[in-house]
Amino acid sequence: MSKFVSIKYLGGIEGEDKESKNFTSLTGSATLVEIDDFLGIIDYGMFQGGKNDDEKNSEVFENAEDLDFAVLTHAHLDHCGRFPLLVKNGFSGPIYTTKLTGLQAREMLLDYVRIMKSEIKKSKKFNKKSSKKFKDAKFLVENYEKLVKNSLSREDREEIKRKLSKKFSDSSIDFLKDLYEEAKEYLSKNEQISLRNQPNLLFDESDVEKTFSLFKFIDNSNELTIKENISFNSSDITLDRLLSAGIQSSDEKISLPISVYNKIKSELEERIINTKRAIEENENIKKRNEEKGIYGILTDEEDFEIDIENYYDIPHSLEELYALKRIIEVGFFENEEDFEDSNFIKSIKLRFFDAGHIEGSSQVLLTIISQNSKNISSILDENSLIPGFRKKTENFTNLLFSGDLGRINNPNTSGKPVNIPYSLDYAQIESTYAGRFHSPRQEAEKRFFEELEKSEGKVLIPAFSIQRTQEVLLMILNEMKKNLGDLKIYKELKAKLKKLKKVYESIQDKNTPRAESIYKTISFLEKDIFELKKSSIIFQDIIVDSPLSIKITSIYKNDQNIGKKYDLLNPEKQTQIFGREVIKFISSKKEQSKIYDENRKSRKEIIVSSSGMCEGGSILFHLSNILHDKSAKIVFVGYCPGTTNGGKIKSGEKIFIDGVLHEVSCQISDLEGFSAHLDESEILDYLSNTRFKRGAKLSLTHGGESRSSLAEKISKQVDDTRKKISVIIPNLYDEIKIKI
Structure with a gap:
């Protein structure tokens, strides 16, 4: 039974209809990754610039507590913004990121909370003031229009006048007419925008700090194992082989078909009973030997004629046996053939590579190391390390999530994106500037x-x-x-000006030709200095x-x-x-x-x-x-x-x-040309320097409609080795599978 990686796109994809009230911008980056029930999320950012951002940002991630891990590629709000909400809703696993990204993300999120609190406060104040004015204007217009109608009875007219006199010093028609005109004009202008939308505070400072406490820092290019597991074929499994392999020292659960589980459990319980008996009997043997005057182990020089009693050999302690009992469990398999032919995940490794987008930004490489025992005929002999166990072949499945990638031709201070030195089974690449080209920096x-x-x-x-x-x-x-040359000129001009002013001040008769000449020079110098400072x-x-x-x-x-x-x-x-x-x-x-x-x-x-x-x-x-x-x-x-x-x-x-x-x-x-995203030509350049396995999948995210034309160019220009790379243009909430 083959295993798959499931990848679901929860954000970072632009909607097609920009005029739609449900239009989603290419923000809110989030990708759900499931690897054999090991669940993680790559980025969880804010939606920005769309028409229903508040609604989308407020959505609760169901079963957030079931997530095993998270990864943050960089600290921009559209990639990190909803992590505190995820934590608030129950996520408590590690969030892997670089130290620079973690430090920046903390400040970014705290600043977001500060701004949102300020906006909420201002909105409440404005709405309170605006609401009163709006209500008063509406009250005046409605009652004035009733008052001027001739159809009202005297009692009704008096009642309306009584209401108006409570709010206004004069309730006469002439006095109220001018106020009515002003109120009617105000209502016509403010009918749709009478009150400001009050933003929601999705999370507070404590949620941010709790999120920061979950950050696990990894430097770019470093590797970390985030999941380990060991599995066996049912035909190979015996109690002694499990113990010989050291399985009991693992913290991971071992899933077994029910028939195998029952067999091992029965053997294990019997072994525990017998081990207890052996330990107890060894104590008795020790006492009997001591009674004969034998202490410890005899040396070669000692008399072997002494009648000693041998101890029972105990290959595995009770602690080891109980440890094994704790970690074996029943796994669900349609039949034992499914168990026999499965790819078993040995480990999942995480590695970051510099993305060059901003300081600390990373490309994320997930490597799944699996073992496949199908079609393996060789069986180790009894002298091997693990007698009776089949050799296994290791498979490496490489999944790349680019995050946002920086410029290649005109890099910013943060540098260029690094080329990934591994062949990829799947790559998720940003395409923000697909169909566009940056002007030279x-x-x-x-x-x-x-x-x-x-x-x-x-x-x-x-x-x-x-x-x-x-x-x-x-x-x-x-x-x-x-x-800096202008600064030198400025200092020289200022010194010259100071000197001339001193000379000019020393001349008593300011009407002499010399004084007038110096005065003109001073004026020219002041103008030159002014123009220099201005330009x-x-x-x-x-x-x-x-x-x-x-x-x-x-x-x-x-x-x-x-x-x-x-x-x-x-x-x-x-x-x-x-x-x-x-x-x-x-x-x-x-x-x-x-x-x-x-x-x-x-x-x-x-x-x-x-x-x-x-x-x-x-x-x-x-x-x-x-x-x-x-x-x-x-x-x-x-x-x-x-x-x-x-x-x-x-x-x-x-x-x-x-x-x-x-x-x-x-x-x-x-001004264009300052973008920290690579343009279309740079995307193609980046992909041309990326190695793909035959049949690999390439997904274009963080983009919109222009992804289609980019996909065609990729097929022609990048897949020239005929590896048949499958280019995917996912929509929001699409899900794909990658075979392990």
Whole structure:
């Protein structure tokens, strides 16, 4: 009876109809994996950017306590976001991940709880205020319209007037008419949006900390055995052979056909009785020998004529026998032939490989090592290690789950995805950018700095707190290093200006030609200095407003393996190179408000804030100040689904922030080329350097409609060795099987 791996897709697949009210974005990554009743889940992320995200994120994972293990590929919310909910619903197994991913995920999830609590609080406050206004307006309109009707009786009219007089100082028709017009207009505008949707708090800080306690860290390239088992053929099984193999020292249960189980159990119970008898008799023999004056073991020199009594040999202790009794159990098999010909899983191993998407991100390789005894004719002789047991052949079934893969041609600071050095039976590969191609990174950076240079006022950069913020900051700081010459020129001009001003001040008669000449030179110098400071990036102030970004940056800087890459983010290093601390991290509302003070609001400053999709967090405060400012600019450097605030801003649509509708009057720049996902050409490149076994299955996830055309290209360009790779384009909740 062949065994299979069952793989079910619970997320990370985009719906076809984007206009549907049930549209699901390509977020919410989650894959259920079942290997011979050993159940695990790869990622369990939040759905974001869809039309029923709240409903999908709130779904309870049934029988979460039955999951044996979980794996987290990286710390983005669409991959880690629902793990605390899983734990809250009963999961208590290990969550395997890298240390960097675990540390980032903890901060990401705690930040999510903080933001959600804030949003719930604001929603309650707004709804309370809005609800009262809405109810009062509705009350006035309904009663005023009744009052002006001539069909009412005098008693009814007086009753309505009495109700109105309780709320309004004057209940006369003339006084109420103006209020009625205002109330009617308010209701017409707010009929559909009178109250804000109040988000649900799916989990709290304690759930996050409990989740973090389940993390088991594995470094990339290291291997861990997550499951071990040993099974036998029924014809081979005897009590002595089980004991000789050392099965009793295993913690794993041994499943046997009922006939074999009954035979072994009977033999075992008899052996326990006889062992007890032998132990008891050995004690009696010892006493009898001692009475004869024999103590211990005789040496060769001693007299062998002494009448000694030999002890019983006890090959296995009572502890061993009881241990074996505890681990054997009855397994369900249709017949003994099923048991004979099965693949028995010897072990399941887990190995991580760098995915290059963000720091700590991993590709996950599950290797199932199984033994097959069918068609094996050789039987070891009695002198072998395990007499009477058949030799077994080992099979290796390799399953790859890519997670999100980083760039190959223009890698970010986190690096490139590693090629997997094993032949695969199954690969699940992300296809976020199937059908699309990234512009060269150099071109994207050039456009980025052009946008900064052209800006006259505030520049807001929405950025993900994890990796993207650090990437943007390093990009700006490295560009500043290229412009250190401007800093030297600035210092020289300032010194010259100071000297000339001193000379000018020393001249008593300011009307002399010399004084006028110096004055003109001073004016030119001041203009040159102003233009230099305005045009050169090296003089730019950078503000980072994101509590999560501060924590993630600290994790990166302090990590012994990657810290050097982020050295420029240290204030001491900035002061050493630029003579000042270039980046200012802020975290308080007071510091936020200062940015838009009257004496500062027109100052040119770069503000990096999150969330990158403009859905929540500190960025909402900045958007409320910047969207209406024509001199300000928003520079997008990341993906935003059309249903998010970020997507709407890109399209010029109005958005609501804390119940207030904001129009987009500021300048918008949407830059491509900064993605941390490989594009279509890189996907094909990656797959071309991946080894597949004949008949392997390749599943395209984390993508949408464009997966079909990518699948055709894979069949033509990647499967050129005619291994007949089966390319699968799964839908949400599809299930496939891989033969072990």
